[in-house]
Amino acid sequence: MTLSFFDQFMSPVYFGIPLMTLALTLPWILYPTPSVRWLNNRLMTLQSWFLNRFTQQLLLPLNLGGHKWAALLTSLMIFLITLNMLGLLPYTFTPTTQLSLNMGLATPLWLATILIGMRNQPTTALGHLLPEGTPIPLIPVLIIIETISLFIRPLALGVRLTANLTAGHLLIQLIATATFVLLPMMPMVAVLTATVLLLLTLLEVAVAMIQAYVFILLLSLYLQENV
Template sequence: MMTNLFDQFMSPALLGLPLIVIALTLPWAMYPSPTSRWLNSRMVALQGWFFSQYTHQLLLPVNTKGHKWALILTSLMTFLITLNVMGLLPYTFTPTTQLSLNMGLALPFWLATVLTGLRNQPTASLGHLLPEGTPVPLIPVLIIIETISLFIRPLALGVRLTANLTAGHLLIHLIASAVVALAPMMTTLALLTALVLALLTILEIAVAVIQAYVFVLLLTLYLQENV
């Protein structure tokens, strides 16, 4: 039972070829591209409005120097939202349930923010390792703690996204299995369980969007410390 339960998180393959490549590239084909016309379609206009709104929200905690990251952060958030939401469809695979993929996204972005800070303002960046006004005897201990906290950030980013999506998928799978098992015996209870499943699915859609937003928002906070 447990093997079947976790099979949904295995990277699918067809004729020995991993299908995760298609799962990662398909989201970009779903978004319409702006044209050279004077007026774009309603879909393109609505898409542009959403992009501008959450780009504005993402860059609120970042000063003007960090606005150079707007395009890549917006693209990352759009990519994560699409992957997370598409993974809730039947017979689909969610790449963001793989810790390796999430770490592959979190580690380079985190390292880029750190290197940006060390290049532009090395004194201020290193100053974050020691809070102002620290008593002299506590200085070595706090430097070690803050250094560990700095290096654990990408791990926290990757694990947070993986754990939240994995837990939601497992819960949906368990409740769906309960609906199928209860349907022949207790129809009323099965219908109530199906209602819970529908509400949980709506909640998971919200979680998929929120977790993508939190992932990118934390990156903007790390960026703010280094620009």
């Protein structure tokens, strides 16, 4: 029995063994792998078309130096989408509702973009801290503000993904609980809340895909500034 609405966000443990590793590795098992045949089946063809279109759209604004990140960003996008979508199924766990996991993904990737910029073009990378044409009295203040905003970027990446998924799961559980409670007392109201629950579930499916895309899109924008 669920004692709290937030118990669903606890890391699952079975016989004292954490199941976080299983939850993180399961998505890769669900995808078909390329075969040695000349022609693939429809599912494999659709998957290849989606990956090609997404990679092309993602790398469009990037320079040639950023194209090295294509495999990493595309695989991370598919990984996040799958984790978010699987978390909407009953009796499942969403690892991306854990802030520690999201920060563990966002911080190293953000730091890698900063280090690439400092190594390849340090003048341009440092130039982002001070907009062109800034009055002299405002220079120290703007440098401090831009530095703070630079270090807040990984926190914003992790918190955005965590907050959106957590809020959606809480709303679904609250409305589902209200539906079951109202069903024997007020059936018509329960039907109304069930309709709202269905619409909210469809919205959460869209949010699960959009938030994964936004996470990768912001990383590509950070990379664009430093390549």
